[in-house]
Amino acid sequence: MPYTYEYARAALAVDCVVFGLDDEDLKVMLIERGQPPFKGRWALPGGFVRLDETLFEAARRELEEETGLKRVFLEQLYTFGDVKRDPRERVVSVAYYALCNLRDHKVQGATDASAAAWFGLHDLPSLAFDHDEILRTAVERIRGKVRYVPIGFELLPRKFTLTQLQKMYEKILDRQLDKRNFRKKVLGMGILEETDEVQQDVAHRAARLYRFDELAYKRLVKQGFNFEL
Amino acid sequence: MPYTYEYARAALAVDCVVFGLDDEDLKVMLIERGQPPFKGRWALPGGFVRLDETLFEAARRELEEETGLKRVFLEQLYTFGDVKRDPRERVVSVAYYALCNLRDHKVQGATDASAAAWFGLHDLPSLAFDHDEILRTAVERIRGKVRYVPIGFELLPRKFTLTQLQKMYEKILDRQLDKRNFRKKVLGMGILEETDEVQQDVAHRAARLYRFDELAYKRLVKQGFNFEL
DNA sequence: TTGCCACTGTGTCGTGAATACACTAACATT
DNA sequence: AATGTTAGTGTATTCACGACACAGTGGCAA
Numbered sequence: 001m002p003y004t005y006e007y008a009r010a011a012l013a014v015d016c017v018v019f020g021l022d023d024e025d026l027k028v029m030l031i032e033r034g035q036p037p038f039k040g041r042w043a044l045p046g047g048f049v050r051l052d053e054t055l056f057e058a059a060r061r062e063l064e065e066e067t068g069l070k071r072v073f074l075e076q077l078y079t080f081g082d083v084k085r086d087p088r089e090r091v092v093s094v095a096y097y098a099l100c101n102l103r104d105h106k107v108q109g110a111t112d113a114s115a116a117a118w119f120g121l122h123d124l125p126s127l128a129f130d131h132d133e134i135l136r137t138a139v140e141r142i143r144g145k146v147r148y149v150p151i152g153f154e155l156l157p158r159k160f161t162l163t164q165l166q167k168m169y170e171k172i173l174d175r176q177l178d179k180r181n182f183r184k185k186v187l188g189m190g191i192l193e194e195t196d197e198v199q200q201d202v203a204h205r206a207a208r209l210y211r212f213d214e215l216a217y218k219r220l221v222k223q224g225f226n227f228e229l
Numbered sequence: 230m231p232y233t234y235e236y237a238r239a240a241l242a243v244d245c246v247v248f249g250l251d252d253e254d255l256k257v258m259l260i261e262r263g264q265p266p267f268k269g270r271w272a273l274p275g276g277f278v279r280l281d282e283t284l285f286e287a288a289r290r291e292l293e294e295e296t297g298l299k300r301v302f303l304e305q306l307y308t309f310g311d312v313k314r315d316p317r318e319r320v321v322s323v324a325y326y327a328l329c330n331l332r333d334h335k336v337q338g339a340t341d342a343s344a345a346a347w348f349g350l351h352d353l354p355s356l357a358f359d360h361d362e363i364l365r366t367a368v369e370r371i372r373g374k375v376r377y378v379p380i381g382f383e384l385l386p387r388k389f390t391l392t393q394l395q396k397m398y399e400k401i402l403d404r405q406l407d408k409r410n411f412r413k414k415v416l417g418m419g420i421l422e423e424t425d426e427v428q429q430d431v432a433h434r435a436a437r438l439y440r441f442d443e444l445a446y447k448r449l450v451k452q453g454f455n456f457e458l
Numbered sequence: 459t460t461g462c463c464a465c466t467g468t469g470t471c472g473t474g475a476a477t478a479c480a481c482t483a484a485c486a487t488t
Numbered sequence: 489a490a491t492g493t494t495a496g497t498g499t500a501t502t503c504a505c506g507a508c509a510c511a512g513t514g515g516c517a518a
Contacts, residue, residue, distance in 0.1 A: 002233045008280045009238040012321060051237045051319050055310035079308045079323050081284035090280050092241060094308050094321075163495080180497070181477065204493040205484040392466080409468070410506065433464040434513040 010081075010090040014059040015046030015131065017077065017095065017138035018069065021155040022102040025120035026171045028135065029067055030127070032115040037087050038128030044135070045116070046093065059096040067116050072100040073154040078137050085130045097138045099154035146172050148228045150191065153212040159195055161207035162186070169229060189227065191217040239310075239319040243288040244275030244360065246306065246324065246367035247296065250384040251331040254349035255400045257364065258296055259356070261344040266316050267357030273364070274345070275322065288325040296345050301329040302383035307366050314359045326367045328383035375401050377457045379420065382441040388424055390436035391415070398458060418456060420446040 018029040030042040045066040049058040055076070063069050077095040085091065102118065119125070121139065126132060146152045152168055166182045186192060193213040198206040217227070247258040259271040274295040278287040284305070292298050306324040314320065331347065348354070350368065355361060375381045381397055395411045415421060422442040427435040446456070 002235060003237045004231045004233045005238070005240075006231060007277070008232045009234065010241050010278065010280060011234075012239050012241065048236070049239065049310070049321075051239060052312060054312055055308060055321065076307060078305060079284060081278070081323065083281060083283055092278075092284065092323075094310065161495090178478075179495090180479085183496080184498095185476090202494080203486055205486080205495050207495055390466090407506070407508085408466090409508085412467080413469095414505090431465080432515055434466050434515085436466060 008090075010092045011086075012049045013046055013091050013093040014049055014055060014062055015044040015080075015093050015095045015134060016059055016063050016074070017044055017097040017135055018063065018067065018072070019097065019099050019138075019142065019155065020102040020105070020118055021168055021171065022118075025122065026155075027102065027118040027120055028124070029069075029116060029118055030125070031066055032117075033128055041128040042119075042125045043128035044095075044131045049094075055094050056096075059094075063098060069098065069100060069105055072098045072105070073151065074098045077134070077141055080130055080134060082130065093134075095134045095138070097141065099142075099151060101155050101157055103157050143172060143174075146229070148226070150212065150217060150227055159197065159209040159211050161199060161209060163207060165210075185229070189220075191220065191227070237319075239321045240315075241278045242275055242320050242322040243278055243284060243291055244273040244309075244322050244324045244363060245288055245292050245303070246273055246326040246364055247292065247298065247301070248326065248328050248367075248371065248384065249331040249334070249347055250397055250400065251347075254351065256331065256347040256349055257353070258298075258345060258347055259354075260295055261346075262357055270357040271348075271354045272357035273324075273360045278323075284323050285325075288323075292327060298327065298329060298334055301327045301334070302380065303327045304380075306363070306370055309359055309363060311359065322363075324363045324367070326370065328371075328380060330384050330386055332386055371401060372403075375458070377455070379441065379446060379456055388426065388438040388440050390428060390438060392436060394439075414458070418449075420449065420456070 020027045020029065029045065031045050033039055033041055033043050045062060047058075047062040047065070049055060053061065056074070059074060059076075063072070063074070074096055075098075077097045079092065079094045081092040083090060085093070124135070127135065142151070146169070152165075152172065155168055156164060162183055163179075165186065166177055166179065169182075170177055191213050192210045193216070195209045195211055197209045199209065200206070221227075249256045249258065258274065260274050262268055262270055262272050274291060276287075276291045276295070278284060282290065285303070288303060288305075292301070292303070303325055304327075306326045308321065308323045310321040312319060314322070353364070356364065371380070375398070381394075381401065384397055385393060391412055392408075394415065395406055395408065398411075399406055420442050421439045422445070424438045424440055426438045428438065429435070450456075
């Protein structure tokens with residue numbers, strides 16, 4: 001069933017940079033390509049946009065199809081449109097980035113014969129297409145964004161300790177933070193809700209668990225509040 | 230000369246939000262549409278992407294064709310891909326925003342029969358397509374960005390007074406700033422070069438002219454410097 | 459020439475935020 | 489009971505931000 005147009009048209013794709021956090025490192029999910037071009041190379045999950053879905057919907061769909069991830073934070077990153085970025089033909093790709101925590105969303109073997117795996121940011125293979133550049137752009141974006149918008153909470157389980165929160169910031173920003181100053185600051189913002197639970201199954205004093213209080217955050221933003229780590 | 234594809238394809242367009250600054254207000258350049266749909270309505274300059282040009286090149290080309298603007302600051306904003314954003318068919322638009330100063334770049338009557346004009350941000354007509362939304366997004370973007378990246382200088386002539394600089398920030402941020410604190414801060418950053426010239430043809434004491442020192446800025450950024458107004 | 463107008467250009471002080479820094483408390487394990 | 493491991497806490501110093509007012513300059517008009 002061919003489609004005909006008066007002018008040549010580019011193909012339109014979406015690609016997703018999925019960040020996940022575990023105890024060691026900030027990770028990215030990659031897919032091993034089962035088809036040429038770049039067969040056998042690692043690439044970002046993604047695919048072509050259908051005409052009856054928005055870009056956001058396409059990104060969400062591809063993410064679920066290729067990695068099994070649902071209901072994760074997903075936001076548009078940048079659109080990559082170099083003429084030769086795909087060797088087959090002109091493909092313009094709208095990149096998205098996603099954040100999720102590795103505990104809740106375990107490595108889903110991908111559905112369509114290709115392998116999916118998490119890679120630490122310091123241990124990446126070279127990627128297919130211009131996906132290295134897309135990934136670099138995504139890392140820059142979250143580094144910038146995490147400092148003044150609380151997107152980082154998407155990477156943690158719903159209840160977390162202050163140490164986990166601090167370690168997350170340290171991994172994203174790639175530098176050490178002072179414990180006391182960090183706690184003072186983050187508690188002072190009034191967007192963390194203290195639960196009456198503590199960590200389980202640790203071989204030392206258990207830390208208190210906190211929850212991100214989205215309502216308090218939104219209230220504060222409305223009053224002209226500035227989250228800034 | 231028709232082009233045929235196995236799957237249906239969206240058309241791909243670019244749209245540009247061009248900001249300009251004059252003595253009164255922050256302005257945006259709009260084009261009156263000469264063709265349906267939305268004939269007679271105001272819209273952002275833009276058009277379809279050719280297959281042999283990057284997105285950036287397409288934006289620059291359309292900008293020049295429709296408004297006569299060349300060599301202005303131009304940067305990708307966001308990609309708009311709602312299914313029904315164009316009533317004719319599926320069109321995905323990569324939006325760019327541009328900054329220029331109204332002195333150097335006078336209102337070029339548009340080349341192709343449609344009229345081009347500057348509109349103050351507080352005095353906008355309702356726009357064609359989803360261009361209201363694109364424009365809103367662009368305003369948010371420069372408000373956020375101008376505070377920690379010196380893009381604002383693109384809106385001024387190469388040599389400017391500190392008062393002009395301050396007024397620019399006041400118009401973009403839509404609030405008053407204190408003169409002494411502003412000067413202290415902006416001079417303290419060390420990215421302004423004092424010239425030995427002063428304003429001409431003013432009916433009062435002439436102010437000293439400054440120049441943005443891009444090299445100093447880049448040097449400072451490399452050392453981990455934080456421009457932040 | 460004098461006065462007036464419009465804008466330029468400058469310093470201080472108080473307050474709040476950011477940083478640097480080290481020890482005791484709690485709990486689990488042996 | 490002793491040990492190991494992390495949790496949890498306060499202070500002092502420095503730095504940045506914001507609030508605030510007036511004298512100086514130069515053109516212009518009377």
